[in-house]
Amino acid sequence: MNANVLKSFFRHLAQRNPDVPKPRILLFGDSHTYAIQRAIERRNAKGIVSPLEAHRLLKTKNNLVMGDTSFEDFLTLTGALRESDVVVSMIGGNQHAVFSTIQHPQRFTFMLPGDVSAEPGAELIPYRALAQHFNSGIRGRDGQSLAALREATRARVVHLQPPPPKRDNDHILKHHESKFAQDNIADLGVSAPELRMAFWRLQSRLLEELCVELNIEVLPPPPAALDRHGYLAPEFYASDATHANPSYGELVLQQIETSFGPAEATR
Amino acid sequence: MSQHPYKSLPDEAFWRRSVAAPAPADVDPVGEFELRITPDTRVATAGSCFAQHIARYLSRSGYNYYVTELGHPVLPEAVRKAHNYGLFSARYGNIYTARQLLQLWQRAFGLMSPTEDCWQEGEECFLDPFRPTTQPGGYVSRAELEADRSQHLAAVRRMFETLDVFVFTLGLTEAWRSIQDGAVFPLCPGTEGGTFDPARHEFYNQTVDDVIADMDQFITALLAVNPTAQVILTVSPVPLMATAEPGAHVLASTTYSKSVLRVAAETLRKRFAAVHYFPSYEIITGAFNRGAYYADDLRNVLESGVNHVMRLFMTHATGGVVAPVRQSGEDVIARQQRLSQELVDVECDEIALDPD
Numbered sequence: 001m002n003a004n005v006l007k008s009f010f011r012h013l014a015q016r017n018p019d020v021p022k023p024r025i026l027l028f029g030d031s032h033t034y035a036i037q038r039a040i041e042r043r044n045a046k047g048i049v050s051p052l053e054a055h056r057l058l059k060t061k062n063n064l065v066m067g068d069t070s071f072e073d074f075l076t077l078t079g080a081l082r083e084s085d086v087v088v089s090m091i092g093g094n095q096h097a098v099f100s101t102i103q104h105p106q107r108f109t110f111m112l113p114g115d116v117s118a119e120p121g122a123e124l125i126p127y128r129a130l131a132q133h134f135n136s137g138i139r140g141r142d143g144q145s146l147a148a149l150r151e152a153t154r155a156r157v158v159h160l161q162p163p164p165p166k167r168d169n170d171h172i173l174k175h176h177e178s179k180f181a182q183d184n185i186a187d188l189g190v191s192a193p194e195l196r197m198a199f200w201r202l203q204s205r206l207l208e209e210l211c212v213e214l215n216i217e218v219l220p221p222p223p224a225a226l227d228r229h230g231y232l233a234p235e236f237y238a239s240d241a242t243h244a245n246p247s248y249g250e251l252v253l254q255q256i257e258t259s260f261g262p263a264e265a266t267r
Numbered sequence: 268m269s270q271h272p273y274k275s276l277p278d279e280a281f282w283r284r285s286v287a288a289p290a291p292a293d294v295d296p297v298g299e300f301e302l303r304i305t306p307d308t309r310v311a312t313a314g315s316c317f318a319q320h321i322a323r324y325l326s327r328s329g330y331n332y333y334v335t336e337l338g339h340p341v342l343p344e345a346v347r348k349a350h351n352y353g354l355f356s357a358r359y360g361n362i363y364t365a366r367q368l369l370q371l372w373q374r375a376f377g378l379m380s381p382t383e384d385c386w387q388e389g390e391e392c393f394l395d396p397f398r399p400t401t402q403p404g405g406y407v408s409r410a411e412l413e414a415d416r417s418q419h420l421a422a423v424r425r426m427f428e429t430l431d432v433f434v435f436t437l438g439l440t441e442a443w444r445s446i447q448d449g450a451v452f453p454l455c456p457g458t459e460g461g462t463f464d465p466a467r468h469e470f471y472n473q474t475v476d477d478v479i480a481d482m483d484q485f486i487t488a489l490l491a492v493n494p495t496a497q498v499i500l501t502v503s504p505v506p507l508m509a510t511a512e513p514g515a516h517v518l519a520s521t522t523y524s525k526s527v528l529r530v531a532a533e534t535l536r537k538r539f540a541a542v543h544y545f546p547s548y549e550i551i552t553g554a555f556n557r558g559a560y561y562a563d564d565l566r567n568v569l570e571s572g573v574n575h576v577m578r579l580f581m582t583h584a585t586g587g588v589v590a591p592v593r594q595s596g597e598d599v600i601a602r603q604q605r606l607s608q609e610l611v612d613v614e615c616d617e618i619a620l621d622p623d
Contacts, residue, residue, distance in 0.1 A: 099607070102606060102607045108339045108341060111407070111408065111410060111411040113391045123339050124411075125339045128407065129342055129350040130341075132346050133343060
């Protein structure tokens with residue numbers, strides 16, 4: 001993460017005045033928002049206040065309505081916020097999984113800055129070639145949404161990185177047996193966890209670069225949700241290949257409370 | 268009237284009949300050219316800028332433009348192209364001189380390991396001195412540079428060992444080399460990376476003997492690992508951008524350089540049965556077209572000139588046989604990519620169905 005962004009972020013936290021009204025915190029994202037919304041529901045059931053309102057992108061697919069708030073409506077909501085309020089973005093987030101879940105028939109690897117070796121026997125893709133391709137996705141729809149969000153509000157905008165990948169290949173395979181059985185890819189199987197982690201790190205790095213340009217702060221995933229290798233710890237797995245569960249959402253809520261203080265509103 | 272040898276010569280042996288009289292587009296200076304390629308012939312290319320045109324034309328024409336370093340298919344074609352995959356048969360960039368080609372061979376087969384092998388331009392920017400413009404933005408680390416170079420040189424070896432025809436366009440005689448070990452750089456250090464140091468770098472202008480010796484060594488080595496390989500030599504018609512020959516005018520240096528290369532090509536054609544010469548240089552520079560094939564900068568070759576060259580090349584090398592268009596359905600790679608996207612899309616849509 002960019003050191004200056006982090007410094008500014010923590011200096012801001014340190015200077016918070018307890019007399020200043022608590023910030024209103026709005027969160028917006030797509031599928032990763034689900035874990036947060038379920039965590040809020042759990043808190044509500046126990047009468048515990050949540051620090052934020054979580055909105056999931058409203059869309060219709062195959063006649064199925066998902067989410068609750070259109071992006072345009074969310075922009076309108078953020079327009080009414082104060083400078084001391086916070087918008088947490090979870091926009092996008094799963095691009096890395098598109099590249100790194102199903103094993104590619106032509107095995108490949110790449111090296112991030114600082115890596116000292118590449119996977120032996122796999123075809124090396126130069127970082128900058130892969131980054132150009134990956135960036136076209138990140139800076140496409142998601143990048144435009146982040147820019148629009150930044151433009152729409154006076155509030156601080158913080159982007160929460162998506163959960164890191166799962167290390168357990170059997171877990172992924174178990175939940176996608178039919179997909180892996182399709183179209184001659186049964187033998188391909190699931191990619192190596194190291195490739196999934198490398199793509200997640202690539203995405204995180206490129207998103208950070210974009211956020212720095214847009215004056216958006218970046219929050220990493222809650223450290224307590226990670227195993228010692230940086231993967232999502234199994235107790236935070238949702239029952240699919242890429243998402244985290246409501247317990248992870250609870251850690252995010254605690255992370256938000258630690259970072260910004262509890263807020264009055266919940267949803 | 269006495270008989271003499273000229274009496275029986277064909278029209279192409281006479282300037283007036285074959286150069287001055289025909290319409291420019293009809294001038295065909297290709298003499299004896301016995302090589303034939305078919306749609307299955309693996310044709311690899313290397314050389315100076317002009318060789319890029321040959322590569323581009325072949326790849327569009329349905330013939331087998333042979334590329335052993337394609338770039339990984341997870342990258343879209345536009346990205347691979349932007350990163351110089353497919354520009355030549357492997358990602359070596361422009362090879363301007365015979366010495367550079369010979370040393371590429373030597374590096375690929377482990378016979379040479381240059382001392383000056385990495386130029387660091389920034390914290391995360393490392394250039395390969397032997398192809399400094401090939402990776403846009405450079406490599407992010409020395410380790411990445413070395414890993415990619417190892418992969419590249421393996422692709423070069425594979426290319427030489429398995430190609431059917433190697434088209435090489437001789438471009439220049441002038442080069443800059445390492446004083447320490449003689450390693451020739453494609454570009455002068457300091458121009459597109461690296462730092463020029465007169466204590467480490469020296470100017471080197473090849474003589475005709477040097478070019479012939481380098482090419483002889485290369486062709487002999489190629490035929491040793493690939494006995495049926497055929498070589499087509501051409502001379503780039505693109506003039507020197509600048510000369511470093513002390514006291515020389517760039518026009519005179521261009522004439523020297525192209526003359527040396529043309530003599531070397533002819534010498535090698537006569538020396539090796541596997542070597543052929545194709546007169547792209549003559550087609551572009553010939554007085555018959557009155558300079559019409561050059562752009563306003565008098566250096567770059569216009570598409571009309573390239574078309575003339577490639578039309579004659581295809582006519583003589585293929586006998587005018589039109590290659591069938593290669594069709595391809597969705598293969599296992601495309602399926603993997605489609606299913607990967609679907610998997611993530613479905614997950615993102617179905618996460619709401621996930622029980623606690």
